[in-house]
Amino acid sequence: MPSPPGHAARPAIVGRLVLAVLLFTFALTPAAGAEARTPTPASTASWTAQPAVSGFGTGGGRPYFYLEGPPGTVLQDRLSVTNPGTVPVTVRLRGADAYNAEDGGFAVREGKGSTGTGAWLRTAAAEVTVPARTRAEVPFSVTVPTGATPGDHPGAIVVQSGDRSVGVRIQLRVGGPTLGALTVEDVTVSGRTIHYTLVNRGNTVLAPRIAVGADGAFGRRLLRREARALPVELLPGQRVRLGEPWRDAPALDSVTVRLRVTAAGGAHGEATARAVFVPWVPMTGGGLLILAAVIAYAYRRARARARVRTPDDRDGGSSPPGQSPADQQHSESRHLVKAGAES
Template sequence: MPSPPGHAARLALTVVLFVLAMTPVAGAADRTPTSGRAAAWTARPAASGSGADDGRPYFYLEGPPGTVLQDRLSVTNPGTAPVTVRLSGADAYNAEDGGFSVRGGRGSTGTGAWLRTAAAEVTVPARTRADVPFSVTVPPDATPGDHPGAIVVRGGDRSVGVRVQLRVGGPTLAALTVEDVGVSGRTIHYTLVNRGNTVLAPRITVGAEGVFGTLLRREPRTLPVELLPGQRVRLTEPWRDAPALDSATVRLRVTAAGGAHGEATARAVFVPWLPVTGGALLVLAAVAAGAYAYRLRRSRGRPSDGADDGRPGPSSGERQHSESRHLAKAGAES
């Protein structure tokens, strides 16, 4: 058995190590900002009624026209000072790159206009969570299908949108089209349009055929876009190994759950413009140089007024003899 002094020494060492291990935690708590910075608070769907944290990423509400749907939003303040946040509803839409964005409160005509929170402004004490009830009143004439929106929470210099996925009961239609397909350099451009009334997660297949065979073949893959009803997004597809010289037919096929599908093609001609342009300039320069040399040779070989016509002229003796005959002839006539 260990001696009492040795046991006491080990016990004292254990207490010291425990205190040293807890000190950084206490120091970290002391360094927690006391100014209540906006970055400290979080907003998310409240836990289920059982009290368990079900970790919902967004609200999902469903009901027929004319119904009132309810849920709760949790705002958590882990800081050491109270935080005041403002709450409002907003419609959702697709940004140009396909991202999920929300409109301002005044520009909302769907879920954002139908949503009401129990309070427009809430102050959450330090280290406290506040559950804020809200309701969505679906108008009797609301169209069936998905009506995406959000609860926008603003506090300090920070704004958070908690998504609300509302589905109004009735017939649903999944439909999309592919439009404005074109090729620019090594990039394929195209536009996706949601023609139905449900949110779509499109899958795309890309292919291209050239004069001498297949140039591009990519397996179907899901795009990182949630295409909202009635929205259109302009997207691109990289084509890094595009041919240098060919005529291609590019084909895009897009599908989504519910039977939605669309297909479109575009023609693209690939020409190495730099070498072609350089060669054309060289040919033009050669033609111009040849024309100039030809004109120069002609101008040098053409006789001028009073100039030698190229035939051998009379010698000086012949010219004197000719002049003597002309003089003798003139004397005889006189």
């Protein structure tokens, strides 16, 4: 007798339910030796810091902050910190003065070493936590002292999280007379490079340009390079040591090198230096050969003198002036014969 359709389907339904429960349990249980997945720290490494889209007096897309005002002014703006990662990011904020590194790059002071913009800057909070996929805007202010000197006072807001640190540049100009002054100093030639030092003696940031020339001992032009921009932004009161490659420098010559630097605002400076190019390897080799020849000649002369010395010379005897040792021996023999005859 056939079973009712409902009773025949019941075991299949129960089997399917059991299989589903087993699959669900297996999915929730980690495999042996596997670790539970957690968000990787790399998801927090893409945070950015830059001027806010709408800041003090300008629109968005700013590469740095530009603030200007007379002494005694309080200037305000906003910093934007964006966290596109999947976990919150906590950043610390501080102000810092800027300076030129040895290679001319833009650098900021550490800790409490600031006396300008970095010391005048205050953020709304020293530490900010930015949630995942969120942008936070942090207000800050710069209080310009009443006794601040006119001109540019470059600085930065340093944003740090873990081992990563980002400096957002601030170009602060204090109202008053400005002066562009630039000098080039300590010009030397070493190998195939012309070394020199640029010094910003004014109160504005300078973008210098340099022209290079060199003349030989007889006025022959050895090097002519027209003025070109240097990849350096020279801050007020800073100096940098730079080098100009000269791959086709002469092998043997006495050279006068001339440098001329210029910048906006009428800043300019000139300097010269003399250098002597000598092929030291060939010269040294030739000198050694000459020295060896002199030593060999002196040695041969000494040997020749030693050969002409007689046994009497070696025993300390001497001949009368103007008489050779052979003549002296012949004379002595004659005296002996004469003495024998008389006896």
